[in-house]
Amino acid sequence: MRKLPAFIAAAGLLISLSACATGPASIDGCTPTFAAGSNAALVSASGLFGNEPKASFPTPVVAADASQVHVISDGNGNGKRVDPGATVVVQITIYDGTSGDAIIATDYEGSGAIFSAIDSTPAFATIAQCARVGSRVAAVGTAGDLIGDSAIQQNGLSLAADDTVVIIVDVQSVYLGKANGADQILQAGFPSIVLAPDGRPGFTFADPTPPTDLKIEQLKAGAGAKVAEGDNVVLHYTGVLWDTQEVFDSTWERNTPAVLPAVSLEDSDGGLVPGFAKALIGKRVGSQVIAVIPPSEGYPAGAAPTSVPDGSTMVFVFDILGIE
Structure with missing residues (x-):
């Protein structure tokens, strides 16, 4: 499995705005882009938060019409919440939904990758919307929806836009999305x-x-x-x-x-x-x-x-x- 260094994740992945999706109902006043779903609920992951996970899910896993998320472990309510539009630092591992093999990951010994939690691709921070710091979240969807064509090409990933991927996101920290003074x-x-x-x-x-x-x-x-x-x-x-x-x-x-x-x-x-x-x-x-x-x-x-x-x-x- 190749490593995706934090500086590449932060600066090298080209971002392209995606079409707005219909999200789920509000969760404690927070409305995420991706809904929880039965496909994502099939994903589990062993290993401590902040360390490289080992995901487990039945293969091949099938992507639904819309990407789905599942909170594998939450931040116990002590951490700040990732409101849509916030700035998030995450660790990421991407798996092939057909074989179950890990494809690429950030360096879990590093500082993590920073993204805006908006409706965009790559959707690594979008996956974390409405979760709290310290949470581990799984997402199931197509590579095109969750990674984006530009990022697939720029990182040399052997994925087609309609290939199913599983992504594990550890939410390390959250900051403002814009000045609020x-x-x-x-x-x-x-x-x-x-x-x-x-x-x-x-x-x-x-x-x-x-x-x-x-x-x-x-x-x-x-x-x-x-x-x-x-x-x-x-x-x-x-x-x-x-x-x-x-x-x-x-x-x-x-x-x-x-x-x-x-x-x-x-x-x-x-x-x-x-x-x-x-x-x-x-x-x-x-x-x-x-x-x-x-x-x-x-x-x-x-x-x-x-x-x-x-x-x-x-x-x-x-x-x-x-x-x-």
Whole structure:
């Protein structure tokens, strides 16, 4: 069985929105995408939570018209619940529904893979909707519905879209899906920001001339824990070039939040551009922050990705979803 490292699961699996499905009835006020079902209830798994499971189910297992889930073991009600749209860190093992063989898995010794629990493929976090942290959940469905054609191809899996798969998901942790802080009044000198219902920002630039100094404001003021230098922070962000008004990077477009260290490139090779780090440190979980980052606070000359020309002024809007 091949391993699916957390960084591949988080960044390499392409996400494609799927058609909306009719979910089951609300469970304690939480309405998941996938319903419980008799096929998924046939799946059991041995092994402790957080360790690689050994699944057992009659083969060949047949996928129903819609994907099904079954909670093999729950979090005993002590953990946070995975509400639809939340950010979830999971460990995953995928099995062939015909042979019962394990195909690919995350590294259970690692930190897990991070996804948004929305109706999308790959559906690894969607499977966890309405479960609690510490739960182990099984899903039965087709590879196309639960993994998605893009992820199947990108990870070299020998699966057709209509092949049945069984997926075991261990729910390790859950964070906000978008900033939930109190709205703030944006001062002059920034682009105007309009938020979609899911939280992703849209930008309108009234002034073609960017500021020359670092400018930071809160769009939403959160009330959670305060980010300290060196914290690993769970974020959604969008980066835009002021000159072209083009998005050069966005976790929203991947539907996969990022985990970034609150440390500057000036202090660590693995850090953030200085302006981003300064905008992040001291803010609270639940906040949404906009930062206009001039070249002096951005990438060192020659170090920027190809999507960011040297000398660019960048604008970031980021949502602080949690601290690892």
